[in-house]
Amino acid sequence: MATILTVDDSPSVRQMIKLVLGPAGHAVVEAGDGSEGLAKAKAQSFDLVITDLNMPVMNGMQMIKALRALPSFVGVPIVFLTTESDDAVKQEAKAAGATGWITKPFKPEQLLAVVAKLVRA
Amino acid sequence: MELDPTETFRQEAADLLDSLETVLLDLGQTPQDRDLIDAAFRALHTIKGSGAMFGFDKVAAFTHDFETAFDLIRKGKIDANHDIVTVSLSARDYIRTLIEDPDSTDPIIGEAIVEELQRLIGGGASASRSQAAGTEAQSAAEPEAEEPAAAGWTIEIAFEPGILRNGTNPLALLDDLRSLGPCVVAADLGTVPELGALDPEACLISWAVTLESACNRDEIEDVFMFVRDEMKLVVTPLDARAPKFAALDMSMPDAVSRAGEGSTQAAMADAAAAAPPSTTRASLPAAAASPAPVAEKAELNRRGEDKGTTVRVQAERLDELMDRVGELVIAQARLSQIAHSGSDLAIKAIAEEIERLASGLRDSTMGVRMVPMGSLFGRFRRLVHDLSRDLGKPVDFVTVGEDTEMDKTMIERLADPLVHLIRNAIDHGIESAADRAQTAKSPTGRIELAARYVGAQVLVTVQDDGAGLNTARIRAKAEENGLIAPGAAMSEHDIHQFLFHPGFSTAKTISALSGRGVGMDVVKRTIEAMRGTIDLTTIPGHGSSVTLRLPLTLAIIDGLLIRVGEGRYIIPLSAVEECIELTAADEARAKGRSFLNVRGELVPFVRLRDLFDSEGEADPHQKVIVTSIGDTRVGLVVDQIIGSHQTVIKSLSKLHSDVTMFSGATILGDGSAALILDVAQLVTLGQSRAESDRTSEAA
Numbered sequence: 001m002a003t004i005l006t007v008d009d010s011p012s013v014r015q016m017i018k019l020v021l022g023p024a025g026h027a028v029v030e031a032g033d034g035s036e037g038l039a040k041a042k043a044q045s046f047d048l049v050i051t052d053l054n055m056p057v058m059n060g061m062q063m064i065k066a067l068r069a070l071p072s073f074v075g076v077p078i079v080f081l082t083t084e085s086d087d088a089v090k091q092e093a094k095a096a097g098a099t100g101w102i103t104k105p106f107k108p109e110q111l112l113a114v115v116a117k118l119v120r121a
Numbered sequence: 122m123e124l125d126p127t128e129t130f131r132q133e134a135a136d137l138l139d140s141l142e143t144v145l146l147d148l149g150q151t152p153q154d155r156d157l158i159d160a161a162f163r164a165l166h167t168i169k170g171s172g173a174m175f176g177f178d179k180v181a182a183f184t185h186d187f188e189t190a191f192d193l194i195r196k197g198k199i200d201a202n203h204d205i206v207t208v209s210l211s212a213r214d215y216i217r218t219l220i221e222d223p224d225s226t227d228p229i230i231g232e233a234i235v236e237e238l239q240r241l242i243g244g245g246a247s248a249s250r251s252q253a254a255g256t257e258a259q260s261a262a263e264p265e266a267e268e269p270a271a272a273g274w275t276i277e278i279a280f281e282p283g284i285l286r287n288g289t290n291p292l293a294l295l296d297d298l299r300s301l302g303p304c305v306v307a308a309d310l311g312t313v314p315e316l317g318a319l320d321p322e323a324c325l326i327s328w329a330v331t332l333e334s335a336c337n338r339d340e341i342e343d344v345f346m347f348v349r350d351e352m353k354l355v356v357t358p359l360d361a362r363a364p365k366f367a368a369l370d371m372s373m374p375d376a377v378s379r380a381g382e383g384s385t386q387a388a389m390a391d392a393a394a395a396a397p398p399s400t401t402r403a404s405l406p407a408a409a410a411s412p413a414p415v416a417e418k419a420e421l422n423r424r425g426e427d428k429g430t431t432v433r434v435q436a437e438r439l440d441e442l443m444d445r446v447g448e449l450v451i452a453q454a455r456l457s458q459i460a461h462s463g464s465d466l467a468i469k470a471i472a473e474e475i476e477r478l479a480s481g482l483r484d485s486t487m488g489v490r491m492v493p494m495g496s497l498f499g500r501f502r503r504l505v506h507d508l509s510r511d512l513g514k515p516v517d518f519v520t521v522g523e524d525t526e527m528d529k530t531m532i533e534r535l536a537d538p539l540v541h542l543i544r545n546a547i548d549h550g551i552e553s554a555a556d557r558a559q560t561a562k563s564p565t566g567r568i569e570l571a572a573r574y575v576g577a578q579v580l581v582t583v584q585d586d587g588a589g590l591n592t593a594r595i596r597a598k599a600e601e602n603g604l605i606a607p608g609a610a611m612s613e614h615d616i617h618q619f620l621f622h623p624g625f626s627t628a629k630t631i632s633a634l635s636g637r638g639v640g641m642d643v644v645k646r647t648i649e650a651m652r653g654t655i656d657l658t659t660i661p662g663h664g665s666s667v668t669l670r671l672p673l674t675l676a677i678i679d680g681l682l683i684r685v686g687e688g689r690y691i692i693p694l695s696a697v698e699e700c701i702e703l704t705a706a707d708e709a710r711a712k713g714r715s716f717l718n719v720r721g722e723l724v725p726f727v728r729l730r731d732l733f734d735s736e737g738e739a740d741p742h743q744k745v746i747v748t749s750i751g752d753t754r755v756g757l758v759v760d761q762i763i764g765s766h767q768t769v770i771k772s773l774s775k776l777h778s779d780v781t782m783f784s785g786a787t788i789l790g791d792g793s794a795a796l797i798l799d800v801a802q803l804v805t806l807g808q809s810r811a812e813s814d815r816t817s818e819a820a
Contacts, residue, residue, distance in 0.1 A: 009163070009167065010133060010167045010170070010171050011129055011133055012126050012129040012130035012133050012171050012174075012175065013167075013170070013171055013174065015126045015129050016126045016174065016175075019126060054162070054163050054166050054167070055163070056159075056160070056163065068286070068287070074286055074322065075285055075286060075287075075288055075290075075322075076288050077287075077288030077289070077290075078287075078288055081170075083166065083169065083170045083173075091350070094287075094350065094351070097286075097287050098287065099287050099288035099289055099347060100346070100347030101347070104170040104171075104173065104174060105170065105173035105174035105181070106174065117293060117297060118288065118290070118293070120290060120292075120293050120296075
């Protein structure tokens with residue numbers, strides 16, 4: 001049971017993440033863009049963050065950098081969602097402080113596998 | 122109740138496509154606007170990504186090329202021009218049908234759109250396509266390079282020191298390796314310094330793992346996929362491994378692996394100690410009080426207000442709520458009636474309290490049904506864009522008062538009439554660019570769509586700066602159609618009303634868009650069915666404007682309850698001007714003609730008793746309710762005026778669709794029904810009777 005922050009401007013993606021992770025026993029907190037995600041991350045602690053990269057207001061890359069600058073986020077895994085096959089984006093996000101990624105479109109099993117890989121009881 | 126994510130995607134995609142349309146239209150005006158380009162890219166990106174996730178594969182595949190195109194625009198490799206905007210608009214429409222009604226789509230259309238895009242952006246997208254194809258080919262080729270299955274593997278693992286900070290947990294990765302088969306893990310602590318020099322956030326341990334498993338190399342590398350670039354990973358098949366190392370591992374397997382894990386755990390614990398969670402939490406309120414985060418918070422709040430927190434509710438549920446509230450208002454009226462006829466003070470007090478609550482609830486419910494006109498206005502931008510292109514008339518489309526709110530059902534019913542009016546304005550109103558040049562007007566026409574509140578009504582105006590109405594031609598056409606006698610004296614305003622006549626068209630040529638003579642009469646009927654009015658004004662050479670005057674809501678009105686014979690009826694209070702008594706003297710003066718002298722002005726009146734064939738004795742003191750629609754007035758003669766009444770409108774059943782004098786029905790406090798008079802129809806009736814009275818008098 002982990003507390004997971006999901007940041008995506010697409011409500012359907014957030015909903016799907018919630019539908020997959022909720023029944024697996026995780027508590028999912030939603031945010032609609034990077035700055036909302038950052039605000040929520042400052043307000044409570046999380047075991048994992050799953051974020052989109054392309055978002056209005058504050059994009060995922062900026063949010064990951066800001067999260068990594070928070071003392072409370074040292075060692076907290078951050079996973080980003082990407083449709084890009086191109087490695088440059090992954091490199092950039094990793095350099096910003098991301099732990100891993102999930103390639104969109106993903107299946108529920110893939111999401112669960114990544115969460116299980118990064119969140120330990 | 123959890124919603125189906127597919128349904129959420131449909132709704133989300135519909136919203137995204139709407140905003141994409143707006144963004145593209147804006148982009149047509151300001152092709153360099155970075156925010157617009159980013160917004161278009163994001164919308165396409167989300168539609169593609171989420172589409173693929175929820176099984177809309179065709180949507181994802183089709184959207185791919187446009188996402189790529191906008192990515193190129195975003196990166197400044199190609200420019201967004203008018204043609205790209207136009208083809209993207211077609212693509213947007215195609216995506217919409219792919220999502221909403223995939224069976225009706227024709228792949229040929231989709232291919233044509235993509236081909237057009239490819240032509241416009243040149244090699245850009247096709248290059249990325251072949252690149253994508255290349256990647257696929259490459260990944261397809263990979264399995265061929267697979268090694269024969271080995272009995273096991275040795276894996277040497279060394280991470281970059283910084284990986285702990287970014288959330289990678291080496292122990293979890295070792296666990297993942299264990300899930301592939303039995304492991305022997307040896308930790309190398311050689312690079313770990315003395316405790317005093319230890320950086321608790323650095324990962325300095327490296328590992329050597331012997332894995333007994335028939336798994337292939339990819340499965341092992343997949344375990345480390347997220348950290349592949351921040352580590353040294355050497356995977357060697359067990360057979361090729363030096364026997365010396367095997368002996369070493371066998372000699373002290375468990376102790377070493379435990380030592381390794383223990384020290385890593387210690388490192389992690391230290392890392393946690395370096396940034397104690399309790400300190401972080403305790404410092405939060407203080408941090409929030411410092412100026413910078415406060416400003417940030419204010420910024421967030423402001424944005425929150427801008428966006429508005431919204432909840433999606435199905436329209437039917439809203440209607441259901443409105444029905445319930447309507448029933449509550451009726452029940453409350455009955456309660457009030459009983460309470461006030463009795464003498465129980467406690468019941469009276471409760472009845473008043475419930476009346477207050479019910480009217481509050483009614484107002485809030487109506488408020489929930491209110492939507493800003495902007496949602497409707499947005500649709501017309503596309504219409505104007507397309508019409509202006511098809512007709513070759515450049516047009517600026519200006520909207521005013523988008524935040525004016527109206528009942529959502531009204532807004533939906535307003536869409537078709539407005540489409541007609543805007544089409545007319547472009548097709549007939551705005552002159553061709555050549556004609557405009559001759560009159561020293563700007564070559565670009567202007568159409569303004571405006572909405573504003575006037576009392577409990579909303580005025581919606583469609584105004585163009587075209588040539589204005591040709592009164593002479595309308596008159597000639599009316600004479601030709603036998604609507605007026607040649608040379609009859611008529612005001613310009615009255616002549617213009619012929620435009621609302623069924624089958625009336627003065628267009629010289631019938632275009633595909635308008636000029637078929639259907640339209641304006643339908644518009645007028647629709648608006649009147651919404652208890653609204655329509656008016657036309659024109660200034661020759663400077664344009665014309667059509668004004669729609671509409672009530673804010675259709676569901677509940679203030680009515681005047683009256684009695685005619687045994688029946689009770691409702692007259693919408695908005696149409697009532699005044700109530701006067703029909704004295705015997707008036708009757709005598711009228712001499713059988715139905716005219717009433719209201720402060721020196723002759724107003725025709727209609728006896729509702731006659732109209733409804735009422736039985737029983739007429740009340741000796743007949744009352745006249747003077748009602749008006751626009752500038753025309755008519756008196757309605759009734760037996761008794763009971764008082765004002767909050768009227769929840771129930772529509773008449775289809776059986777009564779041919780009834781013209783009533784626009785609906787309502788339930789009264791005592792549970793009986795009352796019909797609602799259609800004042801517009803009665804005014805027309807009164808006027809036509811007055812007309813025949815005049816002619817019979819003339820004869």
